[in-house]
Amino acid sequence: MSALKTSTQSLARVSYPRVIATPKTCSPRHASPSVCSQRREFSRMTLSDVRVQTSIATLRISFRYNSSVQLKTPPSASKQAYDRLRPILDDLPPRIDWAVAYGSGVIHQANASSSEAPPMTDFLVSTSDAVSFHAENLKTNPSHYPLWARIAGPRTVASVQETMGAEIWYVAMVNIKGLEVKYGVISTDRLVRDLQAWTTLYVAGRLHKPVLTLMSTPEIDQAQRTNLRAALSTALLQLPRQFTELQLWEQIAGISYSGDPRMSVPGAENPEKVKNIVRGPGNLAGFRDLYRPILEEMGGLQWVNGGAITHWEGAGEGMVVRTAALSDERLMSNLPEKVKKAIARPYLRSPSTSGTFSSSSAEAEKALDPTFQAVLAGALKRIIHRAALVQSIKGLLTAGLTKSVIYSLAKFRKWLKARNAKKQK
Secondary structure, three states: HHHHHHHHHHHOOOOOOOOOOOOOOOOOOOOHHHHHHHHHHHHHHHHHHHHOOOHHHHHHHHHHOOOOOOEOOOOOOHHHHHHHHHHHHOOOOOOOOOOOOOOEOOOOOOOOOOOOOOOOOEEEEEOOOOHHHHHHHHHHOOOOOHHHHHHHHHHHHHHHHHHHHOOOOEEEEEOOOOEEEEEEEEEOOOOOOHHHHHOOHHHHHOOOOOOEEEEEHHHHHHHHHHHHHHHHHHHHOOOEEEEEEEHHHOOOHHHHHOOOOOHHOOOOOOOOOOHHHHHOOOOOHHHHHHHHHHHHHHHEEEEEEEEEEEOOOOOOOOOOEEEOOOHHHHHHHOOOOOHHHHOOOOOOOOOOOOOOOOOOOOOHHHHHHHHHHHHHHHHHHHHHHHHHHHHHHHHHHHHHHHHHHHHHHHHHHHHHHHHHHHHHH
């Protein structure tokens, strides 16, 4: 009971939105009888002894999810979206370690029309046990799966998820609490590996851009920091020494699309997607906030007039200079091992087995080679292309034929609209 009181006191220091009535029953779907007993005692302590000013829904999450999972306190600008989207997770199995909401349904893109129907809301979730997650989801949300998956069962679904494409199982066009939702499920170990090593650059690339984080763990947060550092370093290596702030964010946003086959197929994706992501309402501030800790850690950027960048100004048109403190060699050391090994051979006479850039001649050789940016772009494209291609084909299996056709038609309409808008300029 002392441990329970400590947990209660810890929760009391956190402010969460929306207070709802205490549940009078405890569903066996979510907890064992012993946990139910603890939960009832927890409710009594919450209301009378400790006077915790928080929602019972939040208290239930301490039982529902892994103990290392942390609910994220959203920025004030995102609080309304957080309050609207966090409850969506309650309709999914309680085996979620990490969850984010993203895309135009969460963060508006440039040129979006207010007269159009609300876009589908995208989620990504990770679980440490894919088989158990799908086993429960098949029971509680069978309509989220095509017929063949319901027949094959959770082990087959988990196997397809983890062995094909970007190692994600996508569920598209389902209605949860009145929202049209698409959500992807990835195993937590594979999420961390992609963030740290860019094994597919699929989820890692999605997280180069602002998202609304709903819950996470310290391990995933640290892996994401590594991912952002690598993304910033990659973008700086591909840009000239002088560039605008907008060019920096667009270079970062474009990394994950550089090898995506959808970008080269007419009708598959909006050709202006990268610019729209960066220039949408609030997105510039999102990029600034996302990369501020990494920029403060790395340093080496200043305004073209020589002033230090202590904060970003204006609408992203300011000219920035990369100083000698951010040498190419230092930036290359931040790249994932897979990328370093792919580009090491042309610039290191004797690359080490680890792929690190330890040779003193590496920087000089790279600086003299005008093809370096093409070499780096090619390495990224090879990582992304296969995983993205297989994942696109895999979507036909996970969503089912009917939903795939409807989803593809919606994408085609967006592409057509973007093409027509470009012609009118």
